[in-house]
Amino acid sequence: MTRTGLTRRQALGLAGAALTAPILATPARAQAGAHIVVVGGGFGGTAAARAMRRIMPEVAVTLVTDAPTFTTCPFSNLVIGGLRDMSEIRFSYDALHNDGVKVRFDPAVALDPASRTVTLQSGDRLSYDRAIVSPGVDFRYEALPGVGPEVSERLPHAWKAGAQTILLRDQIRSMPQGGTVIIAPPDNPFRCPPGPYERASLIASYLNRHNPTAKIVIVDGKDKFSKQGLFMEGWQALYPGMIDFVPFSEHGGLKGIDADARRIETFFGDFKGDVINLIPPQQAAAIVLDAGLGGSGLWCEIDGLTFEAREAAHVHVIGDAAIVGDMPKSGFAAATQGKACAHAVAALLAGREPQRGILMNTCYSFVGPEYGISVAGVYRSAPDTNRLASLPGAGGTSAAGDLPELRRDEANYARGWYANLTQELFGA
Amino acid sequence: MTCPDPDRVHHGVFAIIASVLSSAGIAWAADGPRSVTVEACTTCHGPGGISHGTMPTIAGMDSETLAEVLLAFRDGSLESTVMGRLVGPLSDEDIAGIAAYFAALPGADQ
Numbered sequence: 001m002t003r004t005g006l007t008r009r010q011a012l013g014l015a016g017a018a019l020t021a022p023i024l025a026t027p028a029r030a031q032a033g034a035h036i037v038v039v040g041g042g043f044g045g046t047a048a049a050r051a052m053r054r055i056m057p058e059v060a061v062t063l064v065t066d067a068p069t070f071t072t073c074p075f076s077n078l079v080i081g082g083l084r085d086m087s088e089i090r091f092s093y094d095a096l097h098n099d100g101v102k103v104r105f106d107p108a109v110a111l112d113p114a115s116r117t118v119t120l121q122s123g124d125r126l127s128y129d130r131a132i133v134s135p136g137v138d139f140r141y142e143a144l145p146g147v148g149p150e151v152s153e154r155l156p157h158a159w160k161a162g163a164q165t166i167l168l169r170d171q172i173r174s175m176p177q178g179g180t181v182i183i184a185p186p187d188n189p190f191r192c193p194p195g196p197y198e199r200a201s202l203i204a205s206y207l208n209r210h211n212p213t214a215k216i217v218i219v220d221g222k223d224k225f226s227k228q229g230l231f232m233e234g235w236q237a238l239y240p241g242m243i244d245f246v247p248f249s250e251h252g253g254l255k256g257i258d259a260d261a262r263r264i265e266t267f268f269g270d271f272k273g274d275v276i277n278l279i280p281p282q283q284a285a286a287i288v289l290d291a292g293l294g295g296s297g298l299w300c301e302i303d304g305l306t307f308e309a310r311e312a313a314h315v316h317v318i319g320d321a322a323i324v325g326d327m328p329k330s331g332f333a334a335a336t337q338g339k340a341c342a343h344a345v346a347a348l349l350a351g352r353e354p355q356r357g358i359l360m361n362t363c364y365s366f367v368g369p370e371y372g373i374s375v376a377g378v379y380r381s382a383p384d385t386n387r388l389a390s391l392p393g394a395g396g397t398s399a400a401g402d403l404p405e406l407r408r409d410e411a412n413y414a415r416g417w418y419a420n421l422t423q424e425l426f427g428a
Numbered sequence: 429m430t431c432p433d434p435d436r437v438h439h440g441v442f443a444i445i446a447s448v449l450s451s452a453g454i455a456w457a458a459d460g461p462r463s464v465t466v467e468a469c470t471t472c473h474g475p476g477g478i479s480h481g482t483m484p485t486i487a488g489m490d491s492e493t494l495a496e497v498l499l500a501f502r503d504g505s506l507e508s509t510v511m512g513r514l515v516g517p518l519s520d521e522d523i524a525g526i527a528a529y530f531a532a533l534p535g536a537d538q
């Protein structure tokens with residue numbers, strides 16, 4: 001018996017019965033001439049723009065972003081580890097043009113919910129009926145002791161993929177034999193919670209091949225991290241003794257940063273590296289906070305059914321800039337939210353009640369090139385609060401233990417995950 | 429297994445049949461009752477359910493086979509890497525609807 005009292009045979013019959021009815025993807029109807037402005041050409045914005053055109057082809061969609069190509073943060077750790085080329089994680093917006101999305105490489109600099117306009121760097125102003133805003137994060141350099149944005153030219157963050165990814169990769173490649181790489185991740189919340197630890201893993205994979213006496217020290221802004229047990233198990237199996245994790249409680253926080261000497265000072269001692277990957281604390285991108293959408297905080301509160309900002313009507317905020325209930329700040333989550341947000345916006349434009357559907361997140365991490373692990377979650381907005389809450393009986397991480405076949409399978413699925421995700425965002 | 433009350437089973441099934449049929453009738457359209465939920469599948473299994481990677485293509489699959497596989501992931505009788513962690517909250521109606529939706533989409537060779 002299944003949990004609702006329906007037998008498997010009956011459920012199968014239903015699936016068959018459904019086929020006897022016409023199943024057509026008829027687009028919803030919107031108010032004539034509606035204009036949606038999508039701010040940000042990353043995972044959330046791209047997914048939302050394409051879904052919007054697919055669901056409601058009569059709606060005009062303009063996506064505004066910085067540059068003609070997008071480099072994904074997911075899989076950028078493989079580039080740093082020498083396992084992929086930059087050209088394999090860089091995508092154009094050609095497919096969006098073909099979908100009828102107007103793409104402008106003229107980044108948004110201001111959002112005014114009162115006049116429903118977005119101002120671009122060029123000075124152009126776009127009016128919208130609804131804005132879908134997915135601008136990602138900004139770094140809070142002011143939260144680091146005695147340094148500004150220029151520190152990232154010496155101690156790369158590589159937390160926005162592109163030139164920074166190459167900078168960190170090349171610093172590691174030119175490091176002396178037996179050198180030390182320091183990775184300094186921030187406290188929560190920040191973009192891609194498992195990212196620093198996948199990065200440590202893939203740098204270790206590179207060093208194992210090219211610089212086997214080198215060390216990696218993680219000087220963390222917190223005491224625990226995502227998929228910690230699985231990562232540590234993998235480090236022990238693949239790179240015994242190479243990666244040292246120093247939790248916040250053992251160093252007490254950053255007290256000073258000497259970029260020239262490549263040294264970070266903490267309250268309980270100093271750490272000297274040959275390469276320092278300094279990942280600053282983060283907040284919602286300025287365009288969101290400047291528009292007052294952060295309230296008194298650093299992130300945008302939203303309604304989990306419609307993604308509409310709590311602080312402004314007709315502005316929907318998705319991805320890393322928003323607090324999306326229990327969903328993590330991941331590219332995959334942002335893409336999922338982008339599609340769900342497009343459905344909600346379509347419903348609102350058509351004067352319908354948005355659906356309370358199920359959202360999912362799956363994040364794979366590589367511990368080694370053929371050693372994958374994952375974390376998953378399933379979410380639905382609560383009927384009383386609209387908060388996107390984790391659903392019980394689902395989610396969690398890969399099984400722990402010595403399971404080489406599972407790790408190999410998950411590495412393969414990680415590659416498939418990336419192929420399909422990027423195909424949905426940027427593929428024809 | 430206890431013997432189910434035939435009336436309850438009948439009403440439950442009737443409700444689900446009505447629900448799935450009306451979903452299909454309204455079109456798995458933009459406003460179909462599971463049009464948000466099926467978007468969760470394609471992020472991994474590929475746009476339109478056609479995979480470009482390791483995950484299987486689910487578009488054009490036989491609906492009964494797809495429903496059976498999802499039910500087996502849910503009850504744990506079929507081992508998986510991640511699917512068992514995703515399908516737990518899906519109701520019978522969700523599974524029937526998802527299976528019908530992808531079965532109706534053109535497969536990779538169509």
